Structure formats: structure tokens, C-alpha cells
Amino acid sequence: MADNPAKPGAAAKPAKPCPICGKPAAAASRPFCSDRCRDVDLNRWLSGSYAIPAREGEEDPE
Numbered sequence: 001m002a003d004n005p006a007k008p009g010a011a012a013k014p015a016k017p018c019p020i021c022g023k024p025a026a027a028a029s030r031p032f033c034s035d036r037c038r039d040v041d042l043n044r045w046l047s048g049s050y051a052i053p054a055r056e057g058e059e060d061p062e
């Protein structure tokens with residue numbers, strides 16, 4: 001008697017949802033659902049790291 005049921009292949013693990021829109025991620029563009037969402041995320045990253053504070057006047061050259 002097998003009290004150790006072998007699990008054939010990968011169990012149906014639910015794919016992580018796209019962090020952008022929450023749709024199921026596509027294998028081609030994990031962890032996003034599409035290239036579009038990947039682009040959106042990338043843009044968020046870039047705009048986050050390159051967050052340039054708007055300087056309006058207020059320049060004080062010593």
C-alpha cells in the first residue's frame with residue numbers, strides 16, 4: 001500500500017497574479033500578465049529611482 005502518494009509533475013499551483021493589474025501572470029512575461037504591464041512596472045521603477053525633485057526657482061548658489 002502506498003502511503004506516500006507521489007505527486008506527478010507540478011501540482012496546479014496558482015500563478016502569482018500580475019502585480020500591476022492583478023491578472024494571472026503569463027509564462028512569457030512573468031511575473032506580469034503581459035509585456036505592457038512589465039513596461040508599466042519598469043516605468044514605475046525608473047520614475048522612482050530617477051525621481052527628480054522639481055526645482056522652481058529657489059536656487060541658492062551660496
Ligand SMILES: [Zn+2]
Binds near residue numbers: 019021022032033037
Ligand atoms: Zn497585468
